[in-house]
Each structure stands twice: as C-alpha cells, then as structure tokens.
Amino acid sequence: MSSEHGATSSETHDQMAHGEHEAMDHAHMEHGDHEAMDHAHMAHSDHEAMDHAHMAHGAMSGHAMHHGNFKRKFWVSLVAAIPVFVLSPFMGLSLPFQFTFPGSDWLVLVLATFLFGYGGQPFLSGARDELKAKVPAMMTLIAMGISVAYAYSLYAFVMNHFVAPHAHVMDFFWELASLIVIMLLGHWIEMNAVMNAGNVLEKMAALLPGEAHVQQADGSVQDVPLAELAAGATVVIRAGEKVPADGRVLSGTSAVNEALVTGEAKAVTKTTDATVIGGSVNGDGTLVVRVTGTGESGYLAQVAKLVASAQQEKSKAEGLADRVSRALFYAALAVGLVAFVVWWLIADTATALQRLVTVLVIACPHALGLAIPLVVARSTSLAASHGLLVRDRQALEAAGTIDTVLMDKTGTLTQGVFAVNAIQHTAAADEDTVLALAAALEAGSSHPLAAGIRSAAEAAKLTVPTASAIQTLQGVGVRGDIDGTTVALVTARYLDEHDVAYDQTGYQQLAAAGNSVSFLLRDQQVLGAIAQGDAIRPEAPALIQALRALGITPVMLTGDNTPAAQAIAHQLGDIEVRAELRPEDKAAIVAETQAAGHHAMMVGDGINDAPALARATIGMAIGAGTDVAIDAADVVLVKSDPQDILAFLRLGRATTRKMVQNLWWGAGYNLLALPLAAGVLAGIGVILSPAVGAVLMSASTVIVAINAMGLKLK
Structure with missing residues (x-):
C-alpha cells in the first residue's frame, strides 16, 4: 500500500502530524460531518429513511417479495378465507360456528379458487424457483400442500355434485384457506421484523459530485455532468470539493481526506503525480487532475462490484x-x-x-x-x-457458528478521533504551558489534530492565551504571535530542514507507537512535543477478553500503517493484526478465513469495510458508520457500542436454540x-x-x- 493511501512509516506520521492539517482546515473534516464522511447516524427513528425497495435474499428464504405485498395479500386473503371457514367443514368435522345455505358450496369453491391463485401465488412462484434450482425447500413444501389440498378439493366437489352425489367425498377447502392465510401471516411477520436492505450502488453514487470542472484547451473551465466525464479529461478540484473521479495530479498541492479508502481519519498530502480517488474530499488547496477512471472503471464502482459479488455468493446460504x-x-x-x-x-x-x-x-x-x-x-x-438492528435473519442462525471476529480498527476498536496520548517538555516549559500554547495556535482550526489538542486543554482546565497573526506553514505546521513572541507548532521535518535541535530518540519512540507528533517552538527553540493518536475505546479490551472467553479469535483489520496498528493491538491484549489494507484486501482476508474452515464475522463502519461486511458469514456495521457499510451489513449496532457484539452473539445462540425447538x-x-x-x-x-x-x-x-x-x- 502506498503512502498516498495511508501512512506506512513513522516519517509519514511525522509529515502528517501537523503540517498538512491547515491545508485541510475546513469544517467538512470534522468527525461528524456528513458531507465529508457521508455518515448516517442510525438512530432508531431513521430506519424509514433506508431504501425499502430491495429485499435481502436471506430475509425471506431467498424470495424477493416486498413485505408490503405479503401484508396486502394476507389481509385480502383473510377476508376471502373467513366465509370459507364458516361455510366448509374442518377436516370433515362441522364446527359449532359453521352453517350452510343453498349454493354456499359454490361460493366456497369460488373463494378457494381465488385464494389458491392470489394468496398462493408467492408460494407457487417460490416453489418454481426452488425446483428450477433443484433445491426444494419451504416454498416447495407449502406449494405442495396447497396444490394437493386444492386439487383434491376440486375433485371432491366434482364427485359430490356431478358424479356421485351420495358418496360425500371429503374436501380440504378449509385447510387450503387456513394454510394460505397462516403462511402469508408467517412471512409478513418475518418481513416486518427484519429490516430491508438498502441499495449500495445508489449510496456509492451519492458520494460523487453531480458535476466536474473540466479544463478546456484554452485554459477555461466548464462544468460538465459527471456522466459525461471521460478518462483523459483534465479537471479542476477546488477547496472543499469532492473528487469527481479517479485521477493523477498534474499540478497543485492539497491535503485530501481519504477516509472512505483507508478508514483512517487523517488527510493525505497530494502533490504532482500523486493519485486521487473519486469520492474523497479535497482540503483547502486547488488540484488540477488528469482523469484515469470513471464510471465502471472508477474505484467506487470496483468496491460496489466487490459488495455485489460477495452478497450474491452469500445469498446461496441455506437457512x-x-x-x-x-x-x-x-x-x-x-x-x-x-x-x-x-x-x-x-x-x-x-x-x-x-x-x-x-x-x-x-x-x-x-x-x-x-x-x-x-x-x-x-x-x-x-x-x-x-x-441491535437485525437485517438478515440468517445472521441470527449463523451466530452460534462464529469462531473468528474480524474488526476494523478505526471507529470499532478505537474512537476514530485524535486524542493527546503524551506530552514531552524541555526545561524551558512544563506540560501545561506546552499544551496551552499549542491550543492557542489551534483555536480556530477544525482539523482532527487541532480538535484533539483543544479537547486536552479543556480537560486539563488550562487558561489558553490568545494568538494573533496566525499563519499556515504550508506542509509543515502553523505559526502565530503569543504575548509578543513567535510560537509555532510544526513537524519533525521542519526541525530537520531548519537544523533545530530536538530529542530524536523520544520522537522515534512516540512515532513508533503510532502517534502523530507535533513540536512546539518559541523563537525557534523547542519547548516540547505533543503526541496524538486514535485512542482505543475504553470498553475494547474487555470485549477482546470476552470474545476469547467464548472461544472466538479476535483479529484487527486496518488501513493504517503497521507500527500504529501494532501499538493498538498491544493495548488491546496483543491480538492478531493485519495492517495497510485496502477494501479488496479486507474482503480477501474474510474469504481466506472462511476457506480455512472458519466462520467469520466482520465488524466495520466505512466504505472500505463494505466488501468484507458483505462477504463475511455475518457482517456487522457500526451505526455511526457510512450508509454503504450499513447497507452491506446483516446487523447494525445502533448505539455504536462494540460491547453489543457480545449481546448479538448471545442472542444469536439463544435464537438458534429456539428455532431448533420450534422446528421439532x-x-x-x-x-x-x-x-x-x-x-x-x-x-x-x-x-x-x-x-x-x-x-x-x-x-x-x-x-x-x-x-x-x-x-x-x-
């Protein structure tokens, strides 16, 4: 994985520590921003916002019938069945509430014929599909029951009315009506209980802008609909805009948020010859880009294909x-x-x-x-x-078989926001002074690193001075005046380039632990360093311990660099970790795990997790994640609490026990x-x-x- 798509060394951490953050200093980079991250915070009331037009295969045993149709068919069939219940005998027995009148048997025949054709239609169609696939199952069994009941009842009607009126051949009209009504009710209950799947392709398309600024031969810029954008075109991407297509930078410098690719909440510096990916968010620089991939050849389209392929393969699972x-x-x-x-x-x-x-x-x-x-x-x-929002009932059945849980790092095991992990200081200042001066310089910034510094200062209840004449040092940091002196917050690269002495051993230790390190200077003298990293969730270590107690192997997957990932893995209890991964890598790891005979559950929250979520035996999305991840998942953690993973596994095992009991x-x-x-x-x-x-x-x-x-x- 190249450094353009995720830091791969402590040097990259150094460069990312602070220098580029002003270059992307816009509100769209804040953690909760919907424009940059396309997050859909899945509060319980938001479910109706999901696309209800596409049913997950497993949600109704593989037959894509909209649940509204089952509801309508049930009520219409019930109205038609009531006269049948009243006018025809039950397995040859007359019930106390039943009666007949001249011609009532003809009415029963008409209503039963309607029920067989209308109410029985989804079961007959489902049986046809099952038999065509040579896998007769529930639909075939129901279709056999109602077809035999109807055909024999029709035979009995003919015998009793035209061939042998005194033979009294028993019919099954009552059973036909009750069987259709109850089966429709059962499917409606199931459809009503299980959330419908959304359309991943639509969510992918929503990540791209509607138009692109295409540079003409004479240097002018013309807005062109995205559908008309062709490979080879030159586009201008202005500050704060979404990248319209995959491409290579011809000129300009900016920091681009590629969280949708790497899953990591940090900007990646883009200069000449760097690659950019459609759907990522540009910082405050302007980039001129040559388009290399659009439509089906674009990165997002490739991810969508991975998701669709994985969903199709998993849909073959049998309940x-x-x-x-x-x-x-x-x-x-x-x-x-x-x-x-x-x-x-x-x-x-x-x-x-x-x-x-x-x-x-x-x-x-x-x-x-x-x-x-x-x-x-x-x-x-x-x-x-x-x-827990269960979107595919087969996830409940599969929960008892899970022996491996693959978890995305950012947002699942970590908080997905930068926090101050350590502060080093020299004899010229104490920790509070270093943090307060840094917070003063970051007062107006919305970058995640800046937010982490301000939060730390607020938590320490420090008095933050006022900085003036704040300037961005392109690529290396920020500078301003505080109490008549020049103060700067910069990267190690800046110190190296300007021959400023600093504790290189201490810096290497902080960077190796996966931190982004910023140095505070006053009049070109180092006062201290601030190390920030994506802090682990407080409940994450207990989750790992509990999974192990259940005999389940936890594995951390991340697009972050290896040193940072290993540092987090150590804090979590030295769990297995796979780092520097792209979406296709995560999906491949899921497939590899399953090919080895394991049953894997994938937990994630980003677009980069979507193919793996779709391919896993069970895909579980964090509720605060992207719409695409949520659409690809079988289960959504509405409260975004990883501890709910354990609750789901326990519920799944209990559900399976009840299913087995009920089937008996x-x-x-x-x-x-x-x-x-x-x-x-x-x-x-x-x-x-x-x-x-x-x-x-x-x-x-x-x-x-x-x-x-x-x-x-x-």
Whole structure:
C-alpha cells in the first residue's frame, strides 16, 4: 500500500502530524460531518429513511417479495378465507360456528379458487424457483400442500355434485384457506421484523459530485455532468470539493481526506503525480487532475462490484428451516406415494387417493410456517431493545457458528478521533504551558489534530492565551504571535530542514507507537512535543477478553500503517493484526478465513469495510458508520457500542436454540404422523384420520407460538 493511501512509516506520521492539517482546515473534516464522511447516524427513528425497495435474499428464504405485498395479500386473503371457514367443514368435522345455505358450496369453491391463485401465488412462484434450482425447500413444501389440498378439493366437489352425489367425498377447502392465510401471516411477520436492505450502488453514487470542472484547451473551465466525464479529461478540484473521479495530479498541492479508502481519519498530502480517488474530499488547496477512471472503471464502482459479488455468493446460504423443509418434502412425497400404491393394491383408488392427500396435507403443518418467523420477530424485537438492528435473519442462525471476529480498527476498536496520548517538555516549559500554547495556535482550526489538542486543554482546565497573526506553514505546521513572541507548532521535518535541535530518540519512540507528533517552538527553540493518536475505546479490551472467553479469535483489520496498528493491538491484549489494507484486501482476508474452515464475522463502519461486511458469514456495521457499510451489513449496532457484539452473539445462540425447538414442534411430529396417516398400523385398527391430524397441527402451532415468546436475552 502506498503512502498516498495511508501512512506506512513513522516519517509519514511525522509529515502528517501537523503540517498538512491547515491545508485541510475546513469544517467538512470534522468527525461528524456528513458531507465529508457521508455518515448516517442510525438512530432508531431513521430506519424509514433506508431504501425499502430491495429485499435481502436471506430475509425471506431467498424470495424477493416486498413485505408490503405479503401484508396486502394476507389481509385480502383473510377476508376471502373467513366465509370459507364458516361455510366448509374442518377436516370433515362441522364446527359449532359453521352453517350452510343453498349454493354456499359454490361460493366456497369460488373463494378457494381465488385464494389458491392470489394468496398462493408467492408460494407457487417460490416453489418454481426452488425446483428450477433443484433445491426444494419451504416454498416447495407449502406449494405442495396447497396444490394437493386444492386439487383434491376440486375433485371432491366434482364427485359430490356431478358424479356421485351420495358418496360425500371429503374436501380440504378449509385447510387450503387456513394454510394460505397462516403462511402469508408467517412471512409478513418475518418481513416486518427484519429490516430491508438498502441499495449500495445508489449510496456509492451519492458520494460523487453531480458535476466536474473540466479544463478546456484554452485554459477555461466548464462544468460538465459527471456522466459525461471521460478518462483523459483534465479537471479542476477546488477547496472543499469532492473528487469527481479517479485521477493523477498534474499540478497543485492539497491535503485530501481519504477516509472512505483507508478508514483512517487523517488527510493525505497530494502533490504532482500523486493519485486521487473519486469520492474523497479535497482540503483547502486547488488540484488540477488528469482523469484515469470513471464510471465502471472508477474505484467506487470496483468496491460496489466487490459488495455485489460477495452478497450474491452469500445469498446461496441455506437457512435451517429450508433444510428441514427439504427433508420433510422428500419424506412426505415418498411416504405418500408408497401409501397410494399400497392402498390402491389392497383397497381402491378413492381410498388410496385419500391416504395420499392426507399425508401430503399433514406434511405441511401450519406450525412450520410460523416456527421461524415467530422466533425471528421475538429475536429482532429483543435485539432492537438492546441496540441491535437485525437485517438478515440468517445472521441470527449463523451466530452460534462464529469462531473468528474480524474488526476494523478505526471507529470499532478505537474512537476514530485524535486524542493527546503524551506530552514531552524541555526545561524551558512544563506540560501545561506546552499544551496551552499549542491550543492557542489551534483555536480556530477544525482539523482532527487541532480538535484533539483543544479537547486536552479543556480537560486539563488550562487558561489558553490568545494568538494573533496566525499563519499556515504550508506542509509543515502553523505559526502565530503569543504575548509578543513567535510560537509555532510544526513537524519533525521542519526541525530537520531548519537544523533545530530536538530529542530524536523520544520522537522515534512516540512515532513508533503510532502517534502523530507535533513540536512546539518559541523563537525557534523547542519547548516540547505533543503526541496524538486514535485512542482505543475504553470498553475494547474487555470485549477482546470476552470474545476469547467464548472461544472466538479476535483479529484487527486496518488501513493504517503497521507500527500504529501494532501499538493498538498491544493495548488491546496483543491480538492478531493485519495492517495497510485496502477494501479488496479486507474482503480477501474474510474469504481466506472462511476457506480455512472458519466462520467469520466482520465488524466495520466505512466504505472500505463494505466488501468484507458483505462477504463475511455475518457482517456487522457500526451505526455511526457510512450508509454503504450499513447497507452491506446483516446487523447494525445502533448505539455504536462494540460491547453489543457480545449481546448479538448471545442472542444469536439463544435464537438458534429456539428455532431448533420450534422446528421439532412444527415438523418433528411428522415422524409419527406421516406413517400413521399412510396407514402403517391399519392392520390393528390404528389409522390417523384427517381430523386427528388437524388437532395435532393445531396443537403444534400453539406450542410453537408459546415457545417463541419464551426467548430472552440474558
């Protein structure tokens, strides 16, 4: 990784310590600025601002149906189903509230046909997709149940009205209506509980300006829409503007905020021949840049492709309910066909058909459609109350398998803002004097380093003098007059160039620890040095210790330089660290970890983390991070508290236990019900009638609901 994209040595830290900070001294560089960082502070009330047009694949078992459609289909289907419940028998039994009138059976037929076509449409379409992909699962099982119930009921209607009116062949219209309504309810509950995915490509595009200042052959500048900008064009990037496209600097000097690339909140000096990246933010210098990449060839587009590729690959992950549904589908089909053949041989076609239908209808218990959605609804509700926004239900299922947590350094393990870590002083001044004079020079600056110095002075309750005639020393620092003397805050490079003596050993120690070091001079004499670094979050060491206690390996990923990263890793408990990484590097590390047989969770907050978040088994975004990172993640930490990582892992494990329990209650009884419905014990007079099967289904549905409500986060 080049020094242009992140400091790679203590010298770079020195150069970045102070000299360039005035060159980017604009409000857009402050930590919370939305223009520079494109942060979307994810307060709970902000969820509606997300793009609700694109559903995550895992959010509904892989079928991209907008949850508003499920809601509408449920209510319309419920209205159509109520007359069916009242006018048709339940598994051959007449319930107390039921009645009939002349022609009521025709009304039931019409309503059931409407329900099958309208309410059953998403399940039939989903089954078609599953069968086309040769992976029958939940949708196929539901489609089989409603199709068999409808087809046999249509057969029963024809038999009872036109062929053998006195035969009284039992229909399944009641079961058809209830199955469709309950399955729609289950999917609606799940969709309502899980947040929709945003559009990463739109968020990427929003990082770029709408126009570019293109320099013409005669030297004039013309504003051109970004879509018309071509490689080879020469653009002028003025102070405070976003870089419109990837390019190489032809002339000018400025400091550019490349936080979207490296994830580090520091400016990078750009001079002739340096590369700039579309979407980064220029400081207060003017740059003339030759465009090298636009559109699909640009850096942001490449990151977007990485995210899309990772999301597509991860979308193939199969949920627990789908695996159970597949097994149940094959089991029911096999048992039903065997039962049909056997009963056709020993009895008659009508009996054989009834056994087949009973097996296939019972195999799609109502409880199975609610087993997972009810747990997801309860789990996501608990998660939200603990500052966790779950966007993909499969993340909850996968939480119990996680054995490696990869964490971005800045904003996750560190605070993402510069803080004064150390102050050195000479005999000519004490620490308070050094800090107070430095704060005086930084009084009007909005650079992160300046903010760190002012915050330290305020915390120490120092009296800060007033500085006048403040000047920027381009590339090396700032100078001003305080109480009649000239005071400057500069880099080590300035001292070397002007042959000013200083403690080089002390400087090297501070720089090696990952600090940016600024020296305070009064009349060209060094009074002291201020070392600043990105301070670790107070709760981070405890998080690392807790992860290890759970048997999970923590790994720190960062775009920062190796010495700085190793210093932070040491403070965190000597965790494994990978430094000087670009977005593709982080995504590659995730893929490498998973290829080694590990289940990885990625935690990050920046655009540079988005591909890794999308590729990981679970992607977790810090709520104060960029929209792009949030859109690529499966889980969002709304309160931006890393300790919530542990809460999520505990909740995920508890959720998985409840899901397994509910799947046993919702589908497990089929181990007994299917053979009995097929008539295995008919020889001794034991056969499962449709009515008894209905009672079992109803009981399992109630148990599933009660069990789901018992989920708690301890």
